[in-house]
Amino acid sequence: MSGDADSPPDAPLSSCPRCDRPVATVTVVGPGEAVAAPCGCRVAPGTITASRLE
Numbered sequence: 001m002s003g004d005a006d007s008p009p010d011a012p013l014s015s016c017p018r019c020d021r022p023v024a025t026v027t028v029v030g031p032g033e034a035v036a037a038p039c040g041c042r043v044a045p046g047t048i049t050a051s052r053l054e
């Protein structure tokens with residue numbers, strides 16, 4: 001097959017290590033600290049492999 005290399009709109013999300021809910025994004029708030037969204041748990045950067053790390 002050739003052509004579509006786009007990721008599907010419903011890409012599987014990583015799970016939060018704290019609440020085990022799907023994580024859409026991980027926002028780094030400091031050195032060694034990040035906040036997962038939308039659950040809002042604080043996690044260590046790298047613990048969750050999100051599609052976007054900002």
Ligand SMILES: [Zn+2]
Nearest residue numbers: 016019039041
């Ligand atoms: Zn969580």
